[in-house]
Amino acid sequence: MGAGGYSLGLRDPGTINYQNPASYTSLDTLSFVFEGGILDQYFTIKSTQASASNNYITLGYLNFGIPVTRWWKTSFGLLPFSNVGYNISDDDVIDNIGPVSYLYEGSGGINQLYWGHGFSITPRLSAGFNAAYLFGTLDKRRSAIFPDTSFSFNLRFIDQNIYHDVLLTFGLQYDHPLRNNHYMRIGAIYGHKTNIRSTNDQIAYTFAKGSTGIEFPKDTIVQTSGEKGDVVFPQRFGMGMTFGKQNRWEAGMDYQWQRWESYAAHGIRDSLRNSAQISAGVQFIPDYASVSNYWEKITYRFGLRYESTYLELKENQLSEVGISFGLGLPLRRSRSTLNVGMEFGRRGTTADNLIQQNFVRFSFGVSVYERWFVKRRYD
Numbered sequence: 001m002g003a004g005g006y007s008l009g010l011r012d013p014g015t016i017n018y019q020n021p022a023s024y025t026s027l028d029t030l031s032f033v034f035e036g037g038i039l040d041q042y043f044t045i046k047s048t049q050a051s052a053s054n055n056y057i058t059l060g061y062l063n064f065g066i067p068v069t070r071w072w073k074t075s076f077g078l079l080p081f082s083n084v085g086y087n088i089s090d091d092d093v094i095d096n097i098g099p100v101s102y103l104y105e106g107s108g109g110i111n112q113l114y115w116g117h118g119f120s121i122t123p124r125l126s127a128g129f130n131a132a133y134l135f136g137t138l139d140k141r142r143s144a145i146f147p148d149t150s151f152s153f154n155l156r157f158i159d160q161n162i163y164h165d166v167l168l169t170f171g172l173q174y175d176h177p178l179r180n181n182h183y184m185r186i187g188a189i190y191g192h193k194t195n196i197r198s199t200n201d202q203i204a205y206t207f208a209k210g211s212t213g214i215e216f217p218k219d220t221i222v223q224t225s226g227e228k229g230d231v232v233f234p235q236r237f238g239m240g241m242t243f244g245k246q247n248r249w250e251a252g253m254d255y256q257w258q259r260w261e262s263y264a265a266h267g268i269r270d271s272l273r274n275s276a277q278i279s280a281g282v283q284f285i286p287d288y289a290s291v292s293n294y295w296e297k298i299t300y301r302f303g304l305r306y307e308s309t310y311l312e313l314k315e316n317q318l319s320e321v322g323i324s325f326g327l328g329l330p331l332r333r334s335r336s337t338l339n340v341g342m343e344f345g346r347r348g349t350t351a352d353n354l355i356q357q358n359f360v361r362f363s364f365g366v367s368v369y370e371r372w373f374v375k376r377r378y379d
Contacts, residue, residue: 002326003281004303008240024118037365
């Protein structure tokens with residue numbers, strides 16, 4: 001996060017780069033790497049009429065990386081994949097009926113438990129793949145409430161999807177050494193279009209609301225349970241490049257694209273647009289080998305990113321932009337690191353009565369680098 005999120009060309013023996021599984025081959029043959037972190041986000045959403053703020057903390061990542069052979073390295077862990085959280089109301093007036101309030105609520109999330117492998121094809125070329133098992137539940141509720149009439153029942157529709165399937169991602173990396181400890185690295189990833197299995201439950205019913213706010217269900221209009229189907233997860237690909245000097249500095253850039261126009265859930269298409277993202281960042285260490293000045297051993301990071309998201313509302317394709325900063329704080333007498341990242345960003349627009357989101361994200365993590373596979377000559 002601290003360097004704009006670029007990752008496709010990134011290789012580091014002390015870091016597990018889940019975004020490109022080909023990077024696992026950079027892990028030391030004699031070492032074990034563990035990484036864990038949390039993500040804290042504070043955000044404000046606003047329209048031309050109102051604004052609201054909120055905050056949440058969630059698991060950022062939990063990853064493990066170990067060597068199998070000199071040419072085969074593996075990683076496994078738990079990561080969030082997607083989440084839903086909103087509560088929106090929209091008031092209107094219907095002729096001959098009166099005022100009505102439309103309520104839209106969503107909650108839940110999908111996580112991924114992955115197992116990835118990286119293989120050294122040649123001393124410079126690596127390939128790999130991640131197999132991620134997706135699991136979780138997303139709940140959506142839509143309600144129409146008539147506050148000033150006793151002749152119309154309120155209406156609510158509840159839609160619940162339970163996801164469970166495997167998603168594959170493939171990666172390549174080419175590491176080209178240059179003069180004077182400089183290097184250039186090129187990476188690419190690809191994920192084909194996948195049908196994710198899901199189970200759908202739906203219920204629609206009318207209800208009355210008492211003076212104390214208690215709801216009294218009346219009639220069930222629609223009810224289905226355990227309907228199995230597929231969610232089409234779209235094709236995606238990305239390319240990235242890094243250029244730098246070993247243990248001193250690095251600059252990188254990524255481009256990623258995803259074909260969201262092919263998305264469908266249980267045979268129902270959506271009005272999504274293809275998304276694209278550009279990420280760029282730099283990181284540098286003043287003096288990696290310094291023994292007297294701790295501040296010169298810190299990794300300083302800075303980055304930018306821009307995304308055209310898959311959302312299009314009122315003929316506006318929403319965009320997201322972010323600027324980030326970060327630090328890699330080495331632990332004394334160890335090759336382990338504390339990583340801190342911060343990103344300031346904006347998503348959407350208030351034009352055409354839409355909603356804009358301003359956010360600050362904080363990432364706190366630790367990379368534990370330990371030598372486990374050393375055969376001692378003497379006990």
